[in-house]
Amino acid sequence: MSPSKSRTDALMAGDELSSAAQRERRKRIVDATIALASKGGFDAVQMRAVADRADVALGTLYRYFPSKVHLLVSSLAVELERAQEKMDRTTVPGDSPYERVLFVLGRITRGLQRNPHLTEAMTRAFTFADASAGAEIDRVSLLMESMFTKAMSDDAPTEEQKAIARVIGDVWLSNLVAWVTRRATATDVANRLELTVRLLLK
Amino acid sequence: MSPSKSRTDALMAGDELSSAAQRERRKRIVDATIALASKGGFDAVQMRAVADRADVALGTLYRYFPSKVHLLVSSLAVELERAQEKMDRTTVPGDSPYERVLFVLGRITRGLQRNPHLTEAMTRAFTFADASAGAEIDRVSLLMESMFTKAMSDDAPTEEQKAIARVIGDVWLSNLVAWVTRRATATDVANRLELTVRLLLK
DNA sequence: GCCGGAAATAGAACACGTTCTATAAACTTC
DNA sequence: GAAGTTTATAGAACGTGTTCTATTTCCGGC
Numbered sequence: 396m397s398p399s400k401s402r403t404d405a406l407m408a409g410d411e412l413s414s415a416a417q418r419e420r421r422k423r424i425v426d427a428t429i430a431l432a433s434k435g436g437f438d439a440v441q442m443r444a445v446a447d448r449a450d451v452a453l454g455t456l457y458r459y460f461p462s463k464v465h466l467l468v469s470s471l472a473v474e475l476e477r478a479q480e481k482m483d484r485t486t487v488p489g490d491s492p493y494e495r496v497l498f499v500l501g502r503i504t505r506g507l508q509r510n511p512h513l514t515e516a517m518t519r520a521f522t523f524a525d526a527s528a529g530a531e532i533d534r535v536s537l538l539m540e541s542m543f544t545k546a547m548s549d550d551a552p553t554e555e556q557k558a559i560a561r562v563i564g565d566v567w568l569s570n571l572v573a574w575v576t577r578r579a580t581a582t583d584v585a586n587r588l589e590l591t592v593r594l595l596l597k
Numbered sequence: 598m599s600p601s602k603s604r605t606d607a608l609m610a611g612d613e614l615s616s617a618a619q620r621e622r623r624k625r626i627v628d629a630t631i632a633l634a635s636k637g638g639f640d641a642v643q644m645r646a647v648a649d650r651a652d653v654a655l656g657t658l659y660r661y662f663p664s665k666v667h668l669l670v671s672s673l674a675v676e677l678e679r680a681q682e683k684m685d686r687t688t689v690p691g692d693s694p695y696e697r698v699l700f701v702l703g704r705i706t707r708g709l710q711r712n713p714h715l716t717e718a719m720t721r722a723f724t725f726a727d728a729s730a731g732a733e734i735d736r737v738s739l740l741m742e743s744m745f746t747k748a749m750s751d752d753a754p755t756e757e758q759k760a761i762a763r764v765i766g767d768v769w770l771s772n773l774v775a776w777v778t779r780r781a782t783a784t785d786v787a788n789r790l791e792l793t794v795r796l797l798l799k
Numbered sequence: 800g801c802c803g804g805a806a807a808t809a810g811a812a813c814a815c816g817t818t819c820t821a822t823a824a825a826c827t828t829c
Numbered sequence: 830g831a832a833g834t835t836t837a838t839a840g841a842a843c844g845t846g847t848t849c850t851a852t853t854t855c856c857g858g859c
Contacts, residue, residue: 495797521725524778526778526779550742562768565770566764572724576726576734578731578734587763594757594760594796595797
């Protein structure tokens with residue numbers, strides 16, 4: 396089914412690229428993706444345009460990322476990691492898990508809403524991903540989960556906390572999608588998230 | 598943006614087609630869609646193949662459903678309505694909302710899992726839909742919400758119950774997608790749903 | 800029955816994701 | 830530093846969703 400799997404996976408993992416030139420190419424590709432997505436959303440991330448902008452050949456792009464969905468989900472992971480790092484450098488205010496989770500949620504949500512096109516591109520790729528992008532999806536899911544468990548407590552999360560974090564993640568994503576597709580306003584999203592977290596943590 | 602909107606909407610609404618021939622065409626199209634999706638999932642629902650199988654021209658197909666996503670989401674609505682009707686004829690067992698919701702959830706989930714390809718096609722279309730399919734999406738969302746609120750109580754749902762139903766719907770969909778993309782087993786899904794409903798209703 | 804406009808048809812055409820081919824450049828290893 | 834291998838390049842080619850065109854069929858009002 397996928398003859399060159401191991402090589403491709405190695406390239407996708409990203410941390411372990413043989414040469415500096417390759418790490419650079421990869422970065423240029425992700426940057427181009429984010430730039431195009433920020434400007435025009437999912438549809439504007441056209442593989443030929445990404446290749447052009449990143450100054451690589453189309454074939455090279457496909458060697459690094461086996462599909463548009465992989466590309467966008469990997470970029471989402473990159474963005475979430477950035478957000479996570481920023482969050483780690485912040486002291487999250489609030490006395491209860493409820494307050495702290497809401498703070499984190501609000502912060503990230505507003506961050507994403509500041510760049511609607513990018514958010515649209517990434518959430519659509521994320522939810523459209525098929526089995527072949529399972530690894531990337533799991534990576535993002537774990538990032539999200541840990542984001543919320545960290546907000547609940549500094550200690551290692553309990554199973555229940557993980558479950559709560561997953562539920563919050565699901566609701567969060569679904570509301571982000573609703574916002575992106577104009578079926579919900581930013582206020583709707585904030586209200587629903589607040590309500591959800593209340594149901595789960597109060 | 599969409600010059601022929603009103604006409605298209607009329608056709609899409611489906612209940613109000615001018616002639617019997619048109620209602621028939623529409624039904625043939627949805628049937629063909631479901632048949633193809635059942636056999637090979639999202640990718641097998643090719644517009645030319647749907648048109649062929651429904652015995653309509655490609656242009657006609659597009660007159661009735663402006664995109665593949667509209668087509669699949671409308672089919673999902675049809676299927677959910679069927680499930681809802683079946684459920685309405687059933688007396689849902691269980692003394693608490695918790696038990697009753699779990700029953701409904703388990704029933705529908707197993708129903709969908711009996712036809713994995715169809716489920717894959719529909720959930721992917723649903724989550725990939727963009728703003729232009731907002732109406733269809735809302736229709737399906739409402740169906741889902743009412744499914745769960747009905748399980749909670751026979752009376753008109755409170756705001757809190759609606760909120761809970763929405764959260765359950767979000768988690769349900771997300772787990773269905775995880776199952777469809779092989780990131781979760783049927784058991785995983787059942788466990789997570791149970792856990793979620795417990796958190797919300799116990 | 801006939802006419803005019805709407806709807807349906809067959810099929811070409813186009814756009815973009817993806818794959819393939821042939822060639823060139825960049826590396827490894829000796 | 831030359832030979833062989835891997836990686837990158839340019840661009841053609843292909844598949845499928847979507848749109849367009851020209852023609853034909855259908856349907857409601859006369």
